[in-house]
Amino acid sequence: MSTKEDTSLDHSSNGQSLVVHQAAPLGVKDVDWGTVPGYATGGGAAPTDPATYLHAIRRHWLLAIVLGVMLAGLATAATWVLIPKKYTATAIIEVARDKDVIVFAEKAYNTPQEYEVFQNTQLQYVTTPAVLTAALRDQEVNSLPIVQREKADQIKWLKDELSVSFPRGAQIMEVSLSDVDPEQVTKVVEAVVDAYMTEIVERDRRLNDQKLADLQRVLNSRDAEIRNQQRLYERRVEELGTADKDTLILQNNLRMQQLGMFRNQLTRVQFDLRQYRSEFKAAEAALNRLNESPAIAVELETMRQKDPMCRDLEKQIAQLQQMLASQGNMARAGAETTLGSQLNDQMAMLQNQYNAHLAGLQMLIVEGKRVTLQETMADRALLAELAAAEEKSLEEEIAKLQEEFQTIGRSTVELDMLQMTLDDLKAVRTTVANKHEALKVEMGSLPRIRRGPPVQEPKTANNTELKYALSILAGLVGLVLPGFIVVRWDVHKQRVNSSDDVAKKLGLPVIGSVPVIPARAIKRLNAPSKASHQWNVRLAESIDGIAAKLLRNAALAKDRVVLITSAVSGEGKTTLATQVAMSLARAGKSTVLVDFDLRRPAIDKAFQLPLHPGVSEALCGEADVKTLAQPTGLAKLEVITAGRCDRHVLQALANGGDKRLFDELREAYDFVIVDGSPILPVADSRYLSQHVDSVLLSVFRDYSRMPKVTAAREILEAFGVRDVEAVVTSASEGGYGVVDMVAQTPQASA
Known part of the structure; x- marks a missing residue:
C-alpha cells in the first residue's frame, strides 16, 4: 500500500x-x-527485544549518520577551539643529598630515608603561605592578568596550580606552573623561586651568620675574662714576692680541700633550692587551676563507676524510666492512671539526689587534690627555707675560709685556684674558637640547596596531545550520540x-x-x-x-x-x-x-x-x-x-x-x-x-x-x-512468486 x-x-x-x-x-x-x-x-x-533496536536502526540509519557526522564535526571543532593552549614554565633547584664538607666532617651524609624526609620538607616549604605571599608581594607579579583574575584567594589559587616535584632518582626539585600566557607563567615561577630562596634557603644562611656572631661575642667575652684572671694572678704573685708555693702547701692543703668541699656542697644546695622553689610554683599553679583540670572529670567518672551509692541510684533511675515508659504506653492506650505523676516526682527526687551525690564526690576529689597540693607547697616551702639557711651557712663558711686564706696571706692555694680558673677559661676559649673557625670555614662551602639555570619562557604548548585526544573523543561522542538518541526515541515510540x-x-x-x-x-x-x-x-x-x-x-x-x-x-x-x-x-x-x-x-x-x-x-x-x-x-x-x-x-x-x-x-x-x-x-x-x-x-x-x-x-x-x-x-511481506522486490522505506500510510 x-x-x-x-x-x-x-x-x-x-x-x-x-x-x-x-x-x-x-x-x-x-x-x-x-x-x-x-x-x-x-x-x-521500553521494549527489551534486541530486534527492536535493529528495526529502529533500519528506519533511521541515514538520519543518524547525517546528524552524527554533522555533530561530530561541530563537537571536534568546538572542543579544539574551546580548550585553550597551556604553556608550562619550569624552574630547577638543585637539592644535594649530602652536605658539602671542606674540613670539619660532622654528620654530613644522609641515608635514603633521611634524604626523602628532607625532600618532602622542601616540597612543603615551596607552597607555604609565607613563600607564596612573598612571591605575590612583587608588584609586577601581582599585577599580571593571570593573578588579577583570581580576586577571591590568590594564595589558594597559586598553591593549587603550582606543581612541585622531585623527578625520580634526580637531586633536583622542579617548580612549574601552567597557563595560557607563557610570559606570565615564567614571571610567576621566577617570583616563587626567588621567594623560596629568600624566605627558606637564605634564612638558614642568616641563622648561620647569627650563630657565627654569637660565637664571636662568646669568644670576646672569654678573652676579657682570661685577661682579668691573668692580671689577678700576676698581682697575687707580686704581693707574695715569689711564685714558689712549696712553703705554703702543707699549711693550706687542708683548707683547700675544705673549700672545695664547701663549694661543691654550696652548688648542690643551690640546685636543690631552685628545684624546691620551682616545685612550689608548679604546685601553686596547679592549685589555681584545680577546678579547670580535666583530670577531675576522669577521676569523677572512675569514682562514679566504683561508688555503690551511684550504682544503686542509677539502677533505681533506670527502673523508674522503664515504669514511666510503661505508664506512657498505658496513657496512649486510653487507660486512666495517677501513678505517672508520682513516678515523675520520684524520678526528679532521685535525679536530684544523684546529681547532689555526684557533686559531693567531685567536691571530695577537688578537696583531696587541694589538700595534697597544699601539703606539697608547705613541704617545698619548708625544704626551700632549710636549703636557703644551709646556703647561707655554706656561704659564711666559704667566706670564712677565704678570709683565713687572706689572713694567712698570699696563699699558694689561692694561686693554684687562680691558675686552675685561668686554665679552665683558656680551655673554654679554645673550644669556642674551634667552633667559630669550623663554622666560618663551612659557611664558605657550596650550599646544599642551589638555584638552577634561569627559567626559560616556554615556546610550545604542553597540552596539544590532550587537545587532540579530547577533540577525537568529542567527535566520537558526537558521531554516536545522535544515533543513540534517534534509536532510543524510535524505540520509545514502540512501533x-x-x-x-x-x-x-x-x-x-x-x-x-x-x-x-x-x-x-x-x-x-x-x-x-x-x-x-x-x-x-x-x-x-x-x-x-x-x-x-x-x-x-x-x-x-x-x-x-x-x-x-x-x-x-x-x-x-x-x-x-x-x-x-x-x-x-x-x-x-x-x-x-x-x-x-x-x-x-x-x-x-x-x-x-x-x-x-x-x-x-x-x-x-x-x-x-x-x-x-x-x-x-x-x-x-x-x-x-x-x-x-x-x-x-x-x-x-x-x-x-x-x-x-x-x-x-x-x-x-x-x-x-x-x-x-x-x-x-x-x-x-x-x-x-x-x-x-x-x-x-x-x-x-x-x-x-x-x-x-x-x-x-x-x-x-x-x-x-x-x-x-x-x-x-508491510514492505517486506507480500506476494509469492510475483516479482523480486527490494524493500522500500515507507513514508506514511493513509
Missing part, C-alpha cells in the same frame, strides 16, 4: 487498484507494556516492526498482509508497463487473500458486515477498505462500500463521486439508505459516500442510528464494507463496532505504535466486539 501523504487517490477505471492517503494521526496515551508479551514489565517501559509483533506481542490474529506501494509506483500504477502490472498483481493477490478469509467467515459465521478501521489515522484503513470491497466484487459478491469516516471522508474522492447525499443524510432520516448507493466502474460494487456531517449526524450516530442502516444494507447486499474513523481520536467507530459482524484493524509497519493498537483493541473489546482481526501493511 502507499506511503503517508495528504489525501491523494488513484482510481483505476478497470477496478484493479485504488490507493487512498490521509493525514497523520492524533496522539494518544500509551498503555501498560507490562501486559504485552515479550516486553519489559512496568508501565511505559510495529512486523506481522509477528501484531500476532505474538499484541495477540491480534493477522488475516493478511498488504505490500507497501512506493509513491512513484502509485503515480504509474495504471501505466501499461511490466512494473505497474506486477504491482497491480501483487496488490490484488494480497487483497484477494484477505477477501478469501472474509468469504470463509461469511460462510461459517454469517459475518457480512465488516468494519475496517485503525487505531489512529494514517494507517491505511481507507485504502484497505476500498481494495477489499473491490476484491469481493471481483469474486462475484454484491458489495457496498460505506464511508463512515464522517469527519474526514475520502471515498467520494477515490471514486470521483459527489459527497452528498450520503450516510449523514441517512442517519438524520433525510434519505433512504438504499437509494444512496452509487455505482462504480466495477460490477457488483456500489458506494455510499459520507455526506455532509454536522453535530446532529454525530448525535444520531451516538444514539444507534447506524443499526437501522446496517440492517437494511445486510438485506440488500452480500457484503457491507464499512470504512470507519480511527478508534482512538474519536468515538464514531466505537458506536459502529456494536452493530457490525467483525472488525478489521489496519496496522502499518514502521508507523503504527503497539500501545495504540493495543488500546484500540481494548476499546473495541470494551464495546462488546469479540472478533477483532488485523491486516498488516
Whole structure:
C-alpha cells in the first residue's frame, strides 16, 4: 500500500487498484507494556527485544549518520577551539643529598630515608603561605592578568596550580606552573623561586651568620675574662714576692680541700633550692587551676563507676524510666492512671539526689587534690627555707675560709685556684674558637640547596596531545550520540516492526498482509508497463487473500458486515477498505462500500463521486439508505459516500442510528464494507463496532505504535466486539512468486 501523504487517490477505471492517503494521526496515551508479551514489565517501559533496536536502526540509519557526522564535526571543532593552549614554565633547584664538607666532617651524609624526609620538607616549604605571599608581594607579579583574575584567594589559587616535584632518582626539585600566557607563567615561577630562596634557603644562611656572631661575642667575652684572671694572678704573685708555693702547701692543703668541699656542697644546695622553689610554683599553679583540670572529670567518672551509692541510684533511675515508659504506653492506650505523676516526682527526687551525690564526690576529689597540693607547697616551702639557711651557712663558711686564706696571706692555694680558673677559661676559649673557625670555614662551602639555570619562557604548548585526544573523543561522542538518541526515541515510540509483533506481542490474529506501494509506483500504477502490472498483481493477490478469509467467515459465521478501521489515522484503513470491497466484487459478491469516516471522508474522492447525499443524510432520516448507493466502474460494487456531517449526524450516530442502516444494507447486499474513523481520536467507530459482524484493524509497519493498537483493541473489546482481526501493511511481506522486490522505506500510510 502507499506511503503517508495528504489525501491523494488513484482510481483505476478497470477496478484493479485504488490507493487512498490521509493525514497523520492524533496522539494518544500509551498503555501498560507490562501486559504485552515479550516486553519489559512496568508501565511505559521500553521494549527489551534486541530486534527492536535493529528495526529502529533500519528506519533511521541515514538520519543518524547525517546528524552524527554533522555533530561530530561541530563537537571536534568546538572542543579544539574551546580548550585553550597551556604553556608550562619550569624552574630547577638543585637539592644535594649530602652536605658539602671542606674540613670539619660532622654528620654530613644522609641515608635514603633521611634524604626523602628532607625532600618532602622542601616540597612543603615551596607552597607555604609565607613563600607564596612573598612571591605575590612583587608588584609586577601581582599585577599580571593571570593573578588579577583570581580576586577571591590568590594564595589558594597559586598553591593549587603550582606543581612541585622531585623527578625520580634526580637531586633536583622542579617548580612549574601552567597557563595560557607563557610570559606570565615564567614571571610567576621566577617570583616563587626567588621567594623560596629568600624566605627558606637564605634564612638558614642568616641563622648561620647569627650563630657565627654569637660565637664571636662568646669568644670576646672569654678573652676579657682570661685577661682579668691573668692580671689577678700576676698581682697575687707580686704581693707574695715569689711564685714558689712549696712553703705554703702543707699549711693550706687542708683548707683547700675544705673549700672545695664547701663549694661543691654550696652548688648542690643551690640546685636543690631552685628545684624546691620551682616545685612550689608548679604546685601553686596547679592549685589555681584545680577546678579547670580535666583530670577531675576522669577521676569523677572512675569514682562514679566504683561508688555503690551511684550504682544503686542509677539502677533505681533506670527502673523508674522503664515504669514511666510503661505508664506512657498505658496513657496512649486510653487507660486512666495517677501513678505517672508520682513516678515523675520520684524520678526528679532521685535525679536530684544523684546529681547532689555526684557533686559531693567531685567536691571530695577537688578537696583531696587541694589538700595534697597544699601539703606539697608547705613541704617545698619548708625544704626551700632549710636549703636557703644551709646556703647561707655554706656561704659564711666559704667566706670564712677565704678570709683565713687572706689572713694567712698570699696563699699558694689561692694561686693554684687562680691558675686552675685561668686554665679552665683558656680551655673554654679554645673550644669556642674551634667552633667559630669550623663554622666560618663551612659557611664558605657550596650550599646544599642551589638555584638552577634561569627559567626559560616556554615556546610550545604542553597540552596539544590532550587537545587532540579530547577533540577525537568529542567527535566520537558526537558521531554516536545522535544515533543513540534517534534509536532510543524510535524505540520509545514502540512501533510495529512486523506481522509477528501484531500476532505474538499484541495477540491480534493477522488475516493478511498488504505490500507497501512506493509513491512513484502509485503515480504509474495504471501505466501499461511490466512494473505497474506486477504491482497491480501483487496488490490484488494480497487483497484477494484477505477477501478469501472474509468469504470463509461469511460462510461459517454469517459475518457480512465488516468494519475496517485503525487505531489512529494514517494507517491505511481507507485504502484497505476500498481494495477489499473491490476484491469481493471481483469474486462475484454484491458489495457496498460505506464511508463512515464522517469527519474526514475520502471515498467520494477515490471514486470521483459527489459527497452528498450520503450516510449523514441517512442517519438524520433525510434519505433512504438504499437509494444512496452509487455505482462504480466495477460490477457488483456500489458506494455510499459520507455526506455532509454536522453535530446532529454525530448525535444520531451516538444514539444507534447506524443499526437501522446496517440492517437494511445486510438485506440488500452480500457484503457491507464499512470504512470507519480511527478508534482512538474519536468515538464514531466505537458506536459502529456494536452493530457490525467483525472488525478489521489496519496496522502499518514502521508507523503504527503497539500501545495504540493495543488500546484500540481494548476499546473495541470494551464495546462488546469479540472478533477483532488485523491486516498488516508491510514492505517486506507480500506476494509469492510475483516479482523480486527490494524493500522500500515507507513514508506514511493513509
